[in-house]
Amino acid sequence: MRYEHTFAQSAEFLRQVVKRMGQQNAGLHPFSYAIWYEYVSGINRDLQIALDARIKSEGKLDDAATCALYYKHVADLDAKTALRIGASVGHLVDQVADSATHAGDQASHYGESLERWGETLQRPATAKGEPPPGLADILRGTREMQKAISDLHERLEESRREGQELRREVARAREEALVDGLTGLANRKGFDLALSACLQKDAPAGPGPCLLMIDLDRFKRLNDAHGHLFGDRVLAGVGEMLRANVKGKDTAARYGGEEFAVILPHTPRGGAVGLAESLRALVAASRIKNGSNNQTLIGNITVSIGIADYVVGESAADLIARADQALYAAKAQGRNRVNLAPRPQPEAVSK
Numbered sequence: 001m002r003y004e005h006t007f008a009q010s011a012e013f014l015r016q017v018v019k020r021m022g023q024q025n026a027g028l029h030p031f032s033y034a035i036w037y038e039y040v041s042g043i044n045r046d047l048q049i050a051l052d053a054r055i056k057s058e059g060k061l062d063d064a065a066t067c068a069l070y071y072k073h074v075a076d077l078d079a080k081t082a083l084r085i086g087a088s089v090g091h092l093v094d095q096v097a098d099s100a101t102h103a104g105d106q107a108s109h110y111g112e113s114l115e116r117w118g119e120t121l122q123r124p125a126t127a128k129g130e131p132p133p134g135l136a137d138i139l140r141g142t143r144e145m146q147k148a149i150s151d152l153h154e155r156l157e158e159s160r161r162e163g164q165e166l167r168r169e170v171a172r173a174r175e176e177a178l179v180d181g182l183t184g185l186a187n188r189k190g191f192d193l194a195l196s197a198c199l200q201k202d203a204p205a206g207p208g209p210c211l212l213m214i215d216l217d218r219f220k221r222l223n224d225a226h227g228h229l230f231g232d233r234v235l236a237g238v239g240e241m242l243r244a245n246v247k248g249k250d251t252a253a254r255y256g257g258e259e260f261a262v263i264l265p266h267t268p269r270g271g272a273v274g275l276a277e278s279l280r281a282l283v284a285a286s287r288i289k290n291g292s293n294n295q296t297l298i299g300n301i302t303v304s305i306g307i308a309d310y311v312v313g314e315s316a317a318d319l320i321a322r323a324d325q326a327l328y329a330a331k332a333q334g335r336n337r338v339n340l341a342p343r344p345q346p347e348a349v350s351k
Contacts (some may be wrong), residue, residue, distance in 0.1 A: 005041065016040040026066040028169045030177070034074050035066060035142075047073035068122070182232055182255040183239025191253035191261055195316050198265050199250075207268030210309045212261060212276055213323040214238075217302045217335040219258040231258075234288055234301060241282055247273070261323075269309045269340065276305040276338040284336060302336035312341055 005013065017036040026032045038044035039051055050073060054065055061069075178190035186194060198209050214224075216238065223231040235258065242252040242260060251263040262279075264272055283303045306327030308319055326341035334338065 009041075013284050015036055022162075024061040024066070026061050026063045028165070031070040031074075032061075032066050035069050039072060044073060151272065180239070183236055183242075183254050185239050185242060186251055186253035186258070188253070188256055191255060191263070192316075193249065194251040194253070194263055195319075198263055199316055200308065201321070207271075208264055208266045208310065210264040210267050210269065210272035210307060211319055211323045212264070212272065213255070213281075213306045213308075213320070213327045214260040214262065214276075214279070214303050215305075215327055215331070217304055217331070218260040222301070230288070237286065237288055238283060238301075238303070241286070245279060245282070269307070272307050272309065273338060273340055276307055279303070280305055280336065280338055304335050305329040305338045306330055306341060307338065308341040309343065314344070 017033060017040055020036045020040065021028055021032050024032070038047050042048070047069065051061075051069060054061065054069065058065065073074060078090045124277065136195065180187040180190075195211070216234065219231065219234075222234065225289055235254070237258065239252075239254065242262065246252040246262055249265050250267070253261045253263075255261040262275075264275070267275070280303055283301060286301060290300065304327055306325065306329065308323035308326060310319055322341040322344070326339045330337045330339035
């Protein structure tokens with residue numbers, strides 16, 4: 001494990017990291033947090049040297065410098081580790097914000113108590129109405145303490161707001177890390193996490209899950225004939241169709257290149273086939289148009305779809321492999337068709 005720090009150590013590193021990040025010109029995103037966490041924790045000597053040199057020569061870090069340092073010195077982090085860091089940041093920031101709020105409330109209560117005490121001391125304490133000796137010093141100290149508490153409360157409130165904003169930034173960054181920029185669907189990491197979570201649940205009482213693997217037919221030929229920009233438009237169009245027709249707890253993802261996937265956690269085989277046929281027909285009937293003059297550029301875009309329904313005890317890799325095999329069979333059978341993978345024999349799954 002790359003990060004083996006205790007909670008107390010991580011909390012202290014968080015305090016230092018937030019201060020360092022606030023001094024830069026870069027956004028408060030996970031790349032920035034990652035480089036400063038490794039910097040203040042002292043676990044990445046090469047990064048420390050490079051970062052110190054960059055600060056000395058150029059002053060504050062901007063987003064470009066931050067990303068360059070991240071990719072050169074930190075990018076060997078795997079996706080799950082990065083997500084764990086993001087989750088830890090969110091948890092720590094929540095605790096810091098709660099502590100700041102609690103401390104601010106206590107400071108306010110203490111200030112109110114001092115104020116009441118001061119009013120009591122100002123009442124005449126002798127028959128001649130003379131204040132007790134030293135009262136002026138006590139009252140002056142009380143007012144100074146009240147001012148200090150008021151200032152502390154303001155700083156704590158500001159820290160709480162900054163903590164909440166940082167937590168929102170981390171949450172947004174984590175979400176963006178799982179989304180494909182072109183289609184708006186889940187990306188490969190998002191797909192892997194969704195499928196893993198789906199299969200880790202207890203055996204469902206009802207049907208499912210089922211997996212659809214979808215591939216655009218002859219996409220390379222289309223790219224060669226019309227250019228990559230048009231190819232991106234086709235991919236974005238297919239992504240839009242999937243978003244419009246895959247709802248609820250189902251997950252649509254861009255698996256890679258021109259291949260898409262749909263996870264159906266509670267759909268039986270027949271329902272998965274029905275949805276796949278609807279998607280296939282919808283794509284086949286689509287027409288990609290030029291955005292400037294609305295002229296139809298090309299039709300007859302088709303997809304082939306392979307379907308596999310989960311068998312208890314099957315791994316995610318095996319489920320994907322069966323759906324892929326069904327997809328390849330659909331391609332071999334002429335494309336623009338749906339093919340359902342046969343269920344493996346029980347002994348094959350248990351091995």
